[in-house]
Amino acid sequence: MMQRRFFVGASLCLAAAPARAQAENPVRFSVAGSMEQGSLAMGSAPPGSLAALDGRPLRILADGRFAFGFAPNQTNASVVTVRYPDGGGDSRSFTPSMRVYDIQRVDGLPQNTVTPPPEVKARLAKEAEDIYLARLADTAGGDFLSGLDWPATGRESGVFGSQRINNSIPMSQHYGVDMAAPTGTPIRAPADGVISLSADHYLSGGITLIDHGQGVSTAYLHQSQRLVAAGDRVKRGQRIGLIGATGRATGPHLHWAMNWFQVRLDPSRSTRKSKPDPL
Ligand SMILES: [Zn+2]
Known part of the structure; x- marks a missing residue:
């Protein structure tokens, strides 16, 4: 009854479209994971970027990787904003898919x-x-x-x-x-x-x-x-x-x-x- 979506091969399963998707100016960060309620989301951005989650600073490693969690009963979107080392930036919202709990x-x-x-x-x-x-x-x-x-x-x-x-x-x-x-x-x-x-x-x-x-x-x-x-x-x-x-x-x-x-x-x-x- 539970859908299994695990880490390996769980490529992007995004619930929201990129804010800007022009081919010449693509969003330069990504977020991966099972993207369900109660799951860990893992992001990747250019090294040296800064990141925020819902307007608050989010720790990001020097290599550009970051992580955050979707709450077990979260129904709203999480908004990730990344500022790139060159001063540009992007925001994307991610809404977790719903789970049915036993x-x-x-x-x-x-x-x-x-x-x-x-x-x-x-x-x-x-x-x-x-x-x-x-x-x-x-x-x-x-x-x-x-x-x-x-x-x-x-x-x-x-x-x-x-x-x-x-x-x-x-x-x-x-x-x-x-x-x-x-x-x-x-x-x-x-x-x-x-x-x-x-x-x-x-x-x-x-x-x-x-x-x-x-x-x-x-x-x-x-x-x-x-x-x-x-x-x-x-x-x-x-x-x-x-x-x-x-x-x-x-x-x-x-x-x-x-x-x-x-x-x-x-x-x-x-x-x-x-x-x-x-x-
Ligand atoms: Zn237990």
Whole structure:
């Protein structure tokens, strides 16, 4: 029921025409990706350009590459403006294609993780703030722009964006991809980055965040063991932890999440391969 459009071969799927398209004066930047709600868009402009998104400055690498995210339920256009080194510039608007999200029932969760007791309220707030702060990182990395590798082998047991009904209680959308695999299955960095958080949280269990640069981060939840610490540099393919069932989980799985700053994205739309390797 879900359309698969993944990173490889996802050439331009633009929802809006260039502002100027005269053959003698073509737009000199492009934006690629699955171009869906909740997906990462990746741009390319002449080296030395400046970029803005919806009127605000957007980090752009020296080689002209940049990235931004479409929110999971975004229906309006994102406007990208690029100023070229020669002083010229262009604006283009990009409207993400709509997704239809699933409804998923999850039963058998520990009730104290579905309706946490009042005494953990302060802890939950502190942990949410720590994650928020980690996702403010804005560094110059760009390895993720060549596409992510799946972080583990396993079965996709939960998809991004589904409306979750946990122990019969409607919850917010599920902002991640679940990969079911036995406890102890290695988790590997999907691209180079710097560890921006590594901690044991009440709902997330063993959680690690990787800052990949330009506001793009990925998160790994419910780990049985964390193998990296905040500040560590990691390379693509490096082991960062082991799959587990800590926090709000019914069984061992990896909850894999991706963000552009605080905007939640579907990591499965930025992978080089459409599916993870089976167990
Ligand atoms: Zn999950």
